[in-house]
Amino acid sequence: MTFNKFFSGAAVASLMGLGALGTSSCQKDFIELDDPTRIPTADSYTDSLSVFNGVTAAYSSLQDLYGRGGGSRGWFIFAEIPSDNSYTVTSGERLNEFNDFTLFADNQHIQSYWLSTYRTIARCNLILSRAGGVKLTDATRNRYYGEVRFIRALAYFNAVRIWGKIPLVTQEIQSIQDAYPFGRAAVEDVYIQIEKDLDFAEKNLPVTQTGNNLGRATKGAATALFGKVLLTQQKYQAAADKLALLATGSTYALQATYANIFATNNEMNSEIIFAARYTKGTLGLGSAFTTWFMPAYGTTQSTALLGAAFTGQQFNTVDNDLIAAFTASSASTPTLPDLRAATSYVLPAGAATTLGYYTKKYIDTPTSATDAENDWIVLRQADVLLMYAEAVNEASGPTAPALTAVNQVIRRSRGLPVATANAAVDLPAATTQTALRDRIELERRLELNFEGHRWFDLVRTGRAIAVMNAYFIRTAAAGTTPNKIDQDDLLFPIPVQEIQTNPILTQNNGYK
Structure with a gap:
């Protein structure tokens, strides 16, 4: 992996803005309570190297957005x-x-992700504010702008899906008074800014990144995220047109074997469009997903899985309902079982089923409990194919391009060549719009499990309440009342600390 090289020379820069922000005032006003939108580095951007390091610091923030040991769970x-x-x-x-959908607004993980989000955005805003005064070629400056505008768009896209209306900050915050007016902007305004950022990024980022730049944002990453943003807003034809650039193109390709997507010796492979990158060692840049997600297996079982004995934290354990979905998928084509199951979950020999199954997508031998090699894949080609099929199906119905895109994913899941039609598994030409919609939902669940898509897929398609309430009934213990969610549960609470700090912020419905 080149991520450690990618960060070399910028370790100090990556810390800018992460510490508490002190002022000379003795009052505990807004900025002193650790305002993440302000970074006191006004004199730090004076040459091309400092701008490069600042952009790298923005990439470093992605580890907080997707999970960092000792920091945000992600x-x-x-x-x-x-x-x-x-x-x-x-x-x-x-x-x-x-x-359990019993969230309170003082939950520390809500606050942590909010701070991580706005620190990320602040780093991006600082580059956009300061790099204009540094001697750079127009192409280099616009590439840097494209990178941080992609990162800012990603941060805002995650945030608007979590909280709905959020503060929309697009410039450097230089004073306490500048920070106060930022209340919650309309969701539509947030999406307008996201689209502007991605349009710029798409026009100014390179098609590929190589060498020490491998992992930086590309034109394809901006296109894929743009398509997902349009799809989330139900702009189906626009999403289909955007995603077609990748779904029918040759820049990215499905890996022949599903398991190879996640191998730590095959990172940034042909299928990966963008990932939050990690590297284990002594740099503090490793990922924690390996042990965070593993159940509390015994020494023998954890050693068999990881090559060394580690204690699983059981933060994110495979649900039996997902296993049942895989079982049904294989049963639908008995002679061609769903090969994704073997990578999606495992129970080590000798481990009790009561401890739970473990996703194999993040298996690595860590150097410590929170120092493994696994990247967090944000966008990959199979995701694009399924989004493209969804957009086409909603805009035009189950046309041949939509069916072809889904069939590629299905064929790979059965170990078949993706470009060759196979009547045993392919969806028939007579597939209805409703049937294709249902199959896309299922394929996204099976294909992208544990990669950070399922909940927001259900919200995007308007299916979250029906699917989750049916799940609660299906899995409720005998004699207990099943859990039940409603419209208020589709957004998460605004951190109470932020509302107490800035009274113009309001709370989402249903939270205290």
């Missing part, structure tokens, strides 16, 4: 734990509140 607590894919055994960290 994206999975919003995107997987509330879904029917996984559950958490841990209550001491209050992760169970995400699992």
Whole structure:
């Protein structure tokens, strides 16, 4: 992996803005309470190297957005734990509140992700504010702008899906008074800014990144995220047109074997469009997903899985309902079982089923409990194919291009060549719009499990309440009242600390 080289020379720069922000005032006003939108580095951007390091610091922030040992638990607590894919055994960290839909606004993980989001955005805004005064070629400056505008768009896209209306900050915050007016902007305004950022990024980022730049945002990453943003807003034809650039193109390709997507010796492979990158060692840049997600297996079982004995934290455990979905998928084509199951979950020999199954997508031998090699894949080609099929199906019905895109994913799941038609598994030409819609939902669950898509897929398609309430009934213990969610549960609470700090912020419905 080149991520450690990618960060070399910028370790100090990556810390800018992470510390508490002190002022000379003795009052505990807004900025002194650790305002993440302000970074006191006005004199730090004077040459091309300092701008490069600042852009690298923005990339470093992605580790907080997707999960960092000793820091934010990251994206999975919003995107997987509330879904029917996984559950958490841990209550001491209050992760169970995400699992049970019993969240309170003072949950520390809500606050942590909010701070991580706005620190990321602040780093991007600082580059956009300061790099204009540094001597750079126009192409280099616009490439840097494209990179941070992509990162800012990604941060805002995650945030608007978590909280709905959010503060929209697009410039550097230089004073306490500048920070106060930022209340919650309309969702539509947030999406307008996201689209502007991605349009710029798409026009100014390179098609590929190589060498020490491998992992930086590309034109394809901007296109894929743009398509997902349009799809989320139900702009189906626009999404189909955007995603077609990748779904029918040759820049990215499905890996022949599903398991190879996640191998740590095959990172940034042909299928990966963008990932939050990690590298293990002594740099503090490793990922924690290996042990965070593993159940509390014994020494023998954990050693067999990871090559060394580690204690699983049980933060994100495979739900039996997902296993049942895989079992049904294989049963639908008995002679061609769903090969994704073997990578999606495992129970080590000798481990009790009561401990739970483990996703194999994040297996590595860590150097410590929170120092493994696994990247967090944000966008990959199979995701694009299924989004493209969804957009086409909603805009035009189950046309041949939509069926072809889904069939590629299905064929790979059965170990078949993706470009060759196979009547045993392919969806028939007579597939209805409703049937294709249902199959896309299923394929996205099976294909992308534990990659941070399931909950927001259900919300995007308007299916979250029906699917989750049916799941609660299906999995409720005998004699107990099933859990039940409603419209208020589709957004997460604004952190109470932020509302107490800035009274113009308001709370989402249903939270205290």
